[in-house]
Amino acid sequence: MWDHILLGFTVAFKPMNLVYCFFGCFYGTFVGVLPGFGPTAAIALLLPLTFGMTPESAIIMLAGIYYGAMYGGSTTSILVNIPGEAASVTTTFDGYQMAKQGRAGSALSIAAIGSFIAGSLAVFGLFIVAPVLANFALQFGPPEFFSLMILGLTIVVYISFGSVPKAVAMGCLGIALGCVGWDYVSGNTRITLGIEYLYDGIPVVPILMGLFGISEVLLNLEKTQKMEIFKEVKKIWPSLQDLRESILPILRGSAIGFFLGLVPGGGTVISTFASYTIEKKISKHSERFGKGAIEGVAGPESANNAAAQAGFVPLLTLGIPVSPAFALVFAALLVHGIHPGPLFLTNAPHVFWGVVISMYVGNMILLVLNLPLIRMWVKVLAIPYGLLFPLILIFCLVGALSDNKIGDVFVMIIFGIVGYLMKKFEYEPAPMVIAFILSPILELNLRQSLILSGGSFSIFFAKPISLGCLIAVGLLVLLSTLPKFKKMRPKLGVEP
Amino acid sequence: MRPKKDQISSIFLLGVAGVLLIASVNASLGSFGEPGSGLVPFLAAFLLGIFCLLNLFLSSLKKSREWEKPIFSLHEMNWKNLMVTLGALFAFPFLLNLLGFNLTVFGFMLFLAKAIEPRRWVIAVLFALSTTIACYLLFVYWLKFAVEKGVFGI
Numbered sequence: 001m002w003d004h005i006l007l008g009f010t011v012a013f014k015p016m017n018l019v020y021c022f023f024g025c026f027y028g029t030f031v032g033v034l035p036g037f038g039p040t041a042a043i044a045l046l047l048p049l050t051f052g053m054t055p056e057s058a059i060i061m062l063a064g065i066y067y068g069a070m071y072g073g074s075t076t077s078i079l080v081n082i083p084g085e086a087a088s089v090t091t092t093f094d095g096y097q098m099a100k101q102g103r104a105g106s107a108l109s110i111a112a113i114g115s116f117i118a119g120s121l122a123v124f125g126l127f128i129v130a131p132v133l134a135n136f137a138l139q140f141g142p143p144e145f146f147s148l149m150i151l152g153l154t155i156v157v158y159i160s161f162g163s164v165p166k167a168v169a170m171g172c173l174g175i176a177l178g179c180v181g182w183d184y185v186s187g188n189t190r191i192t193l194g195i196e197y198l199y200d201g202i203p204v205v206p207i208l209m210g211l212f213g214i215s216e217v218l219l220n221l222e223k224t225q226k227m228e229i230f231k232e233v234k235k236i237w238p239s240l241q242d243l244r245e246s247i248l249p250i251l252r253g254s255a256i257g258f259f260l261g262l263v264p265g266g267g268t269v270i271s272t273f274a275s276y277t278i279e280k281k282i283s284k285h286s287e288r289f290g291k292g293a294i295e296g297v298a299g300p301e302s303a304n305n306a307a308a309q310a311g312f313v314p315l316l317t318l319g320i321p322v323s324p325a326f327a328l329v330f331a332a333l334l335v336h337g338i339h340p341g342p343l344f345l346t347n348a349p350h351v352f353w354g355v356v357i358s359m360y361v362g363n364m365i366l367l368v369l370n371l372p373l374i375r376m377w378v379k380v381l382a383i384p385y386g387l388l389f390p391l392i393l394i395f396c397l398v399g400a401l402s403d404n405k406i407g408d409v410f411v412m413i414i415f416g417i418v419g420y421l422m423k424k425f426e427y428e429p430a431p432m433v434i435a436f437i438l439s440p441i442l443e444l445n446l447r448q449s450l451i452l453s454g455g456s457f458s459i460f461f462a463k464p465i466s467l468g469c470l471i472a473v474g475l476l477v478l479l480s481t482l483p484k485f486k487k488m489r490p491k492l493g494v495e496p
Numbered sequence: 497m498r499p500k501k502d503q504i505s506s507i508f509l510l511g512v513a514g515v516l517l518i519a520s521v522n523a524s525l526g527s528f529g530e531p532g533s534g535l536v537p538f539l540a541a542f543l544l545g546i547f548c549l550l551n552l553f554l555s556s557l558k559k560s561r562e563w564e565k566p567i568f569s570l571h572e573m574n575w576k577n578l579m580v581t582l583g584a585l586f587a588f589p590f591l592l593n594l595l596g597f598n599l600t601v602f603g604f605m606l607f608l609a610k611a612i613e614p615r616r617w618v619i620a621v622l623f624a625l626s627t628t629i630a631c632y633l634l635f636v637y638w639l640k641f642a643v644e645k646g647v648f649g650i
Contacts, residue, residue, distance in 0.1 A: 014556040014583035052639050165551040166502075173545035176516045176537045183523070190533045191516060192525035216584070221577040222610070386613030387623065390605050393581070394627060396587050398601070398635050400557060404642045411588040416585070425505040455529030 005127070006351045012361055013352025017060050020053070021358045024061040025365045028068020031232050032088075033076055033377045034388070038401035039069035040325045041212040045392065047205050048399035049315035054350045055336040060358040061328050066310045067119060067359065070268060071366045074111035075303050076379050078104055086286060086305040090276040094289065094296030101292050103160045105235040106373075110246050110294055111301040112370035113238070122309035125258045126356050129310075130345070134317040137342035143450035145319075147469035149442045153435055154473045155237065159270055160428040161370035163364070164480055167431045169420075170210060177202055178439020185447065197407045202439065203449035204331045206400045206412035211429045212324065213396045214416025217389045219423055246298035249279050253302030258305075261310025261322070268304040269313075275303035309359055316340050318351055319441065324430050327437040348493035506548045507632035513548060514543035533560045541627040596646025597636065 011017060029043035042065050050058035073088035078095035091111065134437040140148070153171050161166040179190045181201030191199040238246070249374045255274040258272040279299040280289045289296050312329075319341035321327040333340055338348055345352050370377070400412040422429055435442075453459035460466050520541055521533075526532025584607055591600045605624035609615055615623070635641040 049634075049639060050557050084542075091523070163502075163551065163554070165547045165554065166505075169547040169551065170542050172540045172547065173509070173512070175540035176544065177541070186524075188523060188532045188533045191519040191537055193515075193519065210566075218578060218581065221581055222573045222575075384613060386615070387579075387609070389578040389612070390608040391627065393585065393608070394601060394605060394631060397585070397604075398631055398641070401592075401637075401643070405552060406589045411581075413585050417582070425501050427505065439536075446536060447531045450531055455527060 004349060005357070006436075008353030008357035012060070013055050017057055017358060020057045020061040021064050021362050022365055024064020025068040025071075025362050025369060028065035029071075029072035029366065029369055030376065030380060032072020032074075034068035034383075038216070039066050040208070040328065040429030041216050041325075041392075043068055043325055043328045044205070044208045044212045044400060045329060045395045047208070048334050048402035050303075053337060055333065055338050056331065056350070058332050058336060059329060059351060059355045061310065062332055063309075063355055063359060064362045064365075066325050066329075067305060068366060068369075070188055070304050070308045071112065071115050071370050073114070073375065074297070075108060075305075075370075076381065078107045078111065078297070079378060080381060087272050087307075089269070090272045090300040090315065091297055092295050094291070097290070097292035098294065098297065102126065102234070103292065106238045106242050106294065107297050108374050108471050109236055109371060110298050111239045111244060112367060112374075113243075114246065114250040114253065114298045114302035115305040115370075116363050116367045117250050118257060118306040119309055119366075120360060121251075121254045121262070122258050122306040123356060123360045125306075125310065125429045126313060126359070129262065130313050130317050130352070130356075132190070133313060134342050134345045137318050140318075140342060141463070142445040142452065142467070143463050143466040146442060146445040146449055147460055147466040148318065149320060149438050151316075151469040151473050152322070153431065153438070154476050156323075156431050156434050158476050158480055160431055162334075162426050163429065165392070166340055166427050167342035170429070171431040171435040172437025174437075175431075175442065176441045178436045179443060185444075186363045188410050188472070197405075202436075203403070203408055203411060204311070205335075207415045208328055208331065208413040208433065209323070209396045209400060210415030211419035211422075211433065213392060214412060215419025215423065215429075216417060217392055218420040220385065221389065236371060242294055245294050249275075249299035250302045253299035253451065254306045257306030257308075258310045258467040259358070261307030263322070268307040271303040272300035273308040275299040278381060282394055308348065312355065312359075316344050316355075317342060319344075323435060324433045327433050330437055330477060340434065376389075401466070429437075438484040500555050500558065502551055504546060504554040506555065509548045510545060510552070516544070535551035538646035548557045577612055581608070584611075586609055592644050592646075594612055594646055596648060596650050598632060598650050599648065601631050 001422055012021070027046070028039065028042065029038065046061070046065065052063060054059070056144060070087060074095065075090040075093050077091035078083055078099050081092050081096040095107045098104065141287055157164065160170075176191070178201075180187055182199060189199050219463040221261050226313055253271075256275045256278065257268070257271040260274060262270070276289075276299060278295060279287050279293075279295045283289065283293070285293070289365070311326050314320045314322055315326045316332060317340075318332075319339065321330045338351065340342070396412060396416075397409060400402060400408045402408075449459050450457075460470060516537060520538035521534060523534035523537070524532035525534045528535075584604060588600060588604055591603065595603065603626050605627045606620055609620040609623050610617075619642055636643055
């Protein structure tokens with residue numbers, strides 16, 4: 001254990017990794033502050049930059065962007081009443097009210113302090129949970145992996161916004177699209193429609209850049225909205241009273257966020273809603289919620305940061321990305337020839353422990369970036385979108401050229417339009433993206449299981465872990481048909 | 497009566513499912529004991545079709561009086577911005593071969609800086625120039641992206 005921690009420190013404190021960690025946190029905060037530009041788009045945009053890095057540097061930077069965006073998202077929620085990313089929606093409820101009452105500084109500082117405490121506790125949790133889960137996952141064979149992936153996809157579908165049939169359809173489409181190109185088992189090509197470019201499959205990076213980068217720009221360009229920004233942030237440090245009222249919500253939010261972050265599909269959004277609901281339920285003055293209760297900022301902001309870091313556990317130990325942002329990190333690892341899964345800790349301990357320790361370093365960087373420099377981030381809100389969006393587009397366009405294939409640029413633009421239309425027709429991209437990324441592993445495990453059992457599906461029910469996953473799938477399907485849970489679903493949602 | 501959003505999208509996706517089903521069958525389905533290349537995409541496309549039909553059925557059950565916001569509103573949407581940006585995006589890969597990386601990036605940035613929220617020429621040119629230099633340094637010099645030089649060799 002101590003050897004691993006020491007290894008993690010050695011990797012995380014390499015000068016270049018510290019630079020990447022700082023850059024990731026800075027850029028993540030910048031993106032989190034900007035309304036209408038989520039962490040997934042931010043990661044997609046910089047993914048091509050990581051191709052020239054070592055795997056640990058790449059993941060350290062991408063992780064920094066992700067949890068940096070979680071920190072930064074609170075600024076926009078509090079000062080503009082527009083969530084910087086989906087996980088900051090609950091912060092608008094009380095944070096904006098606090099800003100209207102002249103307490104923007106307190107809200108921002110509690111969000112930053114809560115995020116720091118939650119992030120630090122989550123790193124500690126990662127130390128304990130990840131090796132245990134990885135050891136447990138060593139017992140997994142093809143049937144267990146297949147059932148676990150089906151469970152992950154079911155949860156993503158269950159918590160997606162809008163209609164269940166649409167979300168399932170998107171998941172199925174993702175699986176089918178993930179099968180395009182060479183079948184490495186038989187050596188045949190499939191669903192290429194005779195197009196030579198598709199023999200290697202549909203490239204993942206241009207798809208993600210299109211779905212999350214280009215489509216966001218197109219959606220933002222078609223509307224013109226005026227924002228009322230509270231530019232005056234007077235007192236930055238919270239009072240003792242604020243700290244007293246926030247400490248328990250921060251600890252509760254950290255625990256909720258960490259455990260929900262471990263569940264495939266749980267993610268940051270669901271944890272913030274869970275934290276907010278619990279804080280409101282147990283408060284002696286629940287009537288203050290929605291009118292500027294600091295607990296309503298402290299709990300959810302802590303929860304989303306804990307979940308952002310906990311999500312690395314299923315990704316790295318089971319090879320299951322819990323959200324599209326993690327799917328991008330997964331894609332980055334694959335590009336570097338590293339396959340996340342139970343053997344990841346054994347095969348690439350320097351990457352795993354380096355990333356974990358870098359998260360703690362990143363949390364400290366973010367505390368510095370978000371407290372003394374808060375006035376700088378407020379100024380970022382004033383950058384005109386007319387200058388910002390060409391920059392986003394050019395980064396996507398040039399980034400898609402990383403393999404020097406013009407076809408990748410067209411794929412990105414087409415999926416940008418597809419993503420735009422999906423939003424218009426109320427389809428969520430999350431199930432499609434996660435299914436697309438998981439498709440090759442899902443297919444491989446299904447085919448191996450069927451070959452092992454001689455074509456009998458009973459193999460999935462004969463293994464206890466696999467059976468447990470399938471029972472959970474059945475329960476979720478059953479729950480989704482109950483009217484009470486149907487009403488709850490639109491409030492939840494996978495982060496974009 | 498105007499077709500509903502879900503009806504349009506479900507019919508389109510049914511078509512996609514049909515194409516995927518045919519392509520999967522062509523790729524050989526095999527059997528459950530010896531799955532072929534097309535089995536998993538076939539199952540996925542089959543389920544896609546089933547859920548599209550379900551969505552189509554559910555949307556047709558909705559009362560026709562139920563108000564639904566139009567998908568594309570001529571009055572609420574800024575069509576000009578959308579079309580200009582899409583045009584620029586599609587032009588980029590074509591111009592890249594012709595003009596080369598630096599000139600295309602410069603032209604792309606200058607065009608968008610003038611077309612969407614028009615700025616003074618000096619600001620637009622400075623913005624385009626600084627972005628082009630930054631892109632060159634980042635992608636070509638540092639990350640060693642192999643980029644087109646175009647007919648001017650720049």
